[in-house]
Amino acid sequence: MTSHTPLLSLTDITKRFGTLIANNAISLDLHQGEILALLGENGAGKTTLMNILFGHYVQDEGTVRVAAGGDVMTTLPPGSPGAALAAGIGMVHQHFTLAENLSGLDNIRLGTEPLLSFGRRHAARAKVEKIITESGLDVDLDRRVDGLTVGEKQRVEILKALYRDARVLILDEPTAVLTPQEAEGLFAVLRRLAANGLGVIFISHKLGEVLAVSHRIMVLRAGEQAGELVTAQADRRAIADLMVGKAVAEVTRTPGARGRALVEFQSVSLGKPGHRAALHGVSFDLRAGEVVGLAGVSGNGQSAIAALISGLAVPDSGTMRLYGDPVTRADPRRLVAAGVARMPEDRQHDGVVGTMSVADNIAIEEVRSPGFSRYGFIDAKAIRARATAAIAAYDVRCPGPDAEARLLSGGNVQKLILARVLERAPRVILANQPTRGLDIGAQAEVHRRIIAARDRGAAVLVISEDLDELFALSDRFLVIHAGEITDAGPAETLDRATVGLLMAGQTHTPETLAS
Amino acid sequence: MDVLFDIFGSANFWAAAIRIATPLIFGVLGALICERAGVLNLGIEGIFVAGAMAGWLAVYLGAGLWGGVLVAALTGAAFGLLHAFLTVVLGLSQHVSGIGITLLATSASYFTYRTALPDVSSPPRIVPFQSLDLAGLSDLPFFGPVLFSQTALTWLALLLVALVAFVLYRTPLGLSIRAVGDNPASVEAQGLSVIGLRIGAVVVGSALMALGGAFLTMSAFDAFFFGMVNGRGWICIALVVFASWQPGKALLGALLFGAFDAFQIRLQAEIGQVVPGQVFLMLPYLLSILALVLVARKADYPRALLQPWTKGQRH
């Protein structure tokens, strides 16, 4: 399957940001038809390496070479995405690079035609449609990108690369925001593309998919090349050891003591009636001392549930009760004061104010409380003291409490939020996508904290698209589909297939399913 | 009611509306191009002044009328280049740079005019553009006087609306400009230059703004006066939002504004002191605000507007 000369060859790539060495003399080869997985902890330097390869960043040292026919390899000029594209390198970024005001087709055409030409749209469409048929990357080409789902956007990104006859495709954490079904579809496409001779590099934190899809695994650790494995000979343990440099402790969950209902939803509706993402007469409760997993394909009403428990909205009809009292005003502050811990789905966007300090971000929910301010004046000392303690307790890796939060990596932002909300011993916890994009070490840490809070007697709702995560954490499952919730029962009575069916909208009760 | 009917039924009224709208069409197109690429250009008011002065001065010093138009466009382009350098290359505040450009272009124009013509106390005049009567079409009823009493610059403005719309929606260049104003990373990832596109858009857009000024001194009138731009540039900034950054709606917005203005002029002359004159003068602004409030929810902002972009930085 692999030919003699590699498609792509990186030699001794070094990149520094100030004093930080993000990549230290990294070399790698990629061959035709090969799927290479790039692994490493948050901040290990994976994205940086790919950004150099694609010309977004300029390396300080080292070369990028690509096959140019026969045995010849040419060196790419640094810092030129144009040259990388011309050399057949396509990249799907961790954060999509799509113009949302254009259609999928226009995003694909962008930059491929002489600027002042016209009338080439037709030919372009024909070519894209041909690629779609061959690859199975189905997407509505004429819809504006802001109207597409995340999965569709990603397909547009891949089409962008294929349209330019990419021979190398790079995907940076492609599955972090995909549903399991979408991820499956993506892998099918990747396999097919590789079979047709494409070389693929993909970055992921999910070991399961890495083992399932890749041929070869390369691990980065703190900017260094930690090692390489052939997938067929690798297992989770070996990879984890390479990544973290030490064994990762598995989180174990012992059965808890279920208490009284702390949160009750009674026929709650919210949002446009008939809309998929709205809630339609939903009833459930969250009890003290249990973790409830809310499974479902994203966009089925999870956001509405999260908004309600976060205090950003109140039901249009029905009642939501907290400790037995109905919640009638959308006021996050009140919920916080009442002991509800809320972790936002999009932590960079909703969780932290990037230009404020770590300390301020830890205090932000409670600045008005007497602990942090007096007569309207901030008590900076108290805030700093609390932050210093929290940083230590939750192992938030940052230069200090005064560092700006935007400098933190995703995993550390999540730890910051944990520190903010868990430190007050909350009675109710909303954990919305708690480990999205986090490396396995960080994931384990977050899980441990959640379980610990449950053991203290908190009621926890975990919203996640990652079934592995839900099974690792949940005592009980709720499944949401098209704004309606099914109580799927205790985790012990369920398996992935059953939950998957419910997520797809099969309306069976647990009893009929069990039979 | 009769008054209204008389006004709206008259060809002269519509001819006036188009005349009043012409500088706005240039300006709003220019602002639209800049903003589509993600750059707010508050230099517009000053660039109007510079275009008005430079174009006129060139003709006064002996250039042909079209030579004057070219000089105006180049002057606008030069100020656009400065704005682009400050905001696109250096990533400085678009608000401040814009206001600085307005101050610079205005004061430089005034200073140049006064230094070039120190002993003038009655403004000298040029022979301006004359109305363009295509093959006697001005004899057509109604449409004749409305359309064919206009000068070549008005026709140029109308032509530019079509041209800008075509480029924006039918060429890869337009695609790139729309993309760079929405998400510069999308353009960079496709191998195009964010900086290059933005500089180009700001330079071209500013050249168009200057033509709006040139219209005032070379078509609507034949001399340059201090203060004659009189807020027309700022109006264009409002019209761009009203137009949701679309050339067709920009034309419509400019024409509507021209019609309001032509209307209030006539109403003021007709019904006089029933209400203070300022009420009429306020009308176009108040109606602009009202229109903005009404279209606001639907407005499709270029998402990257006001956001500088630096290569190699996460955004």
Place this chain on the structure above:
Amino acid sequence: MSLRLEPREHAPLGLRLLVSLLAGAIALLFVAIPVMAAGANPCEAYVLMAQGAFGSMFALSETLNRATPLILTGLAATVAFRARLWNIGAEGQLYMGALAAVLVGSGFLQLPGPIMIPAIMLAGFLAGGLMMVVPTMLKQRFGADEVVITLLLNFVVILFIQMLIEGPLKDPLSMGWPQSVPLLAEAKFDKLVPRLRTHWGLIIGLVSALLLWLMVKKTVLGFEIKAVGENKPAARFAGIPVDATMLKVALISGGLAGLAGVGEVAGVKGYLSADLSPGFGYSGIVVAMLAGLSPIGSVLAAIFIAAVFVGADSMSRATGISNYLADLVVALSLLCVLVGSFFLRFRLAPANPKVEA
């Protein structure tokens, strides 16, 4: 060896001062071009400029007098821009503040002397604030762009003022010239130095800067404004009342601009006319940005802008150059200082740093 730009985390005070001085120096070099074009000697012009701005008690007073409204409009822009509320309407808010001062302070209302000054200040603050609160509400309610609306309102307000001073507010003693009835004597600000124009408005400006600095740095409101300005969704999620905070910002911002109007009426003119402000509202934006949205910096930036204008204007008279030069000098200085601010955010570094052997 090629150079590249690296973002700077923090610019030390010394560097800031150095950059400001350098920018000023470079601006002066540019100013030589028009000065020489007009046939004057640049070196002489610089000396005359400095004298015109600071050369005498009179010059200093005039500079401070012109800086007074700029400090307040600069602060108005500072507080709004910190919350990412783009208030371009300080000019109109200034006029509304002035109008309110006249309405309260010219005898329509019978107030005892000692509370007259606080009363016109409060009225001016509220009137200016209201002019910003309304567009902010339109933004919240309808998503209407505040840049454009506040900009357009400037024109509306001026016309409204003209309407009033040619109508109900017209001073019958002005012989037909459109200006408002004058303020009562007890509603006027005292001069700081007899016979010079600098008045108590300057103190109000300085105190406002201090209070604003305190608010920004030390109070819960300042904390919340920062959060709302930097990341609205995160602020909302954290429970900060975003809309209410924005309205407070709007009130303070418009209010400060309104106070600038009060100062011009009560400290300088004594009555309201449609030419009260030669663009103080717009210049406030420049002041705020030059100061990097720092309240204390706004004071310095306002004095800088005022000094450049007053100095250049005076210089133009002394050298016989067209006095349009003054605005040109201000524009050049502004742009140079703006470019200077770039070097506060970035540093030049070698493109390929080699590790020392």
Place this chain on the structure above:
Amino acid sequence: QDLLKVAAIWTVPVEQQWASRLHNALVAAEEAGEIDYVYSENIANTDYERVMREYAEQGVGLMVGEAFGVEQPARTVAADYPEISFLMGSSLPPVEPNFATFDNFIHEPSYLTGIIAGMKTETDRIGMVGGYAIPEVNRLMHAFMAGALSVNPDVKFSVSFINSWYDPPKAKETAFAMVDAGADILYAERFGVSDAAKERGIFAVGNVIDTAADYPGTILASALWHGAPMIDQAIADVKAGSFTASDYGIYAFMEYGGSSMVVDEALAGPEAVAAAKAVEAKILDKSFVVEINDSEPSSTQ
């Protein structure tokens, strides 16, 4: 060698019609070797006092300008510099010992041009476009209207103010609107109005300055203001040490040669010219006085 130094401070650019009349007179005086002339233009009223003081410190002998927006401070400055003579456009009375005032009292020739227009109009509709409704504009418009009505009681006026001194395109549009509404003569208070008249082939009546050469066949008549009588008088008074705080506004009256009507006899026709000349003679021999009305004029229905 010690020439009298005269400084002028204009709140408008010197192109502005009425500033230009005095500016030109001062430039002429300088060219005649009478004075040393300096000026600042487009000075905001906020800055006016400062500029006055700066010139005062430079040691000028006579200061000319407009105190309309700055009556109080201008008088304060004058009081602080008793050795300097001030000649300021003002609506208020002069102040002893050194603050003299003037204004553009050219209502007399305006009345005369009104007579011409009143007789020449065939549609009985006259359009009038002004900058701002201030007394200096209003009184001329009223005089013009009175003149027209004195010979033609049926004439109707459309009056508009464009709220700017210098927006000729807007003035022109406003004038067009009046032509569209039936006006066949335009009263051109602003630049731009005569252009509209010329383009539509109708007549215009000029104001303050003579623009007949720019608009051949268009300008029926103009009411001209002559700055020289007043300026020369003031210069002479200062030189002679006899400058007093009097009202120099009278030097704009026709009897002092400060204003005059100029009429295009070919356009106006002998009848109208005769009627105007007759009244002109009566004004000069003081048997007829043109009323001064500073209130805002408005359209007649």
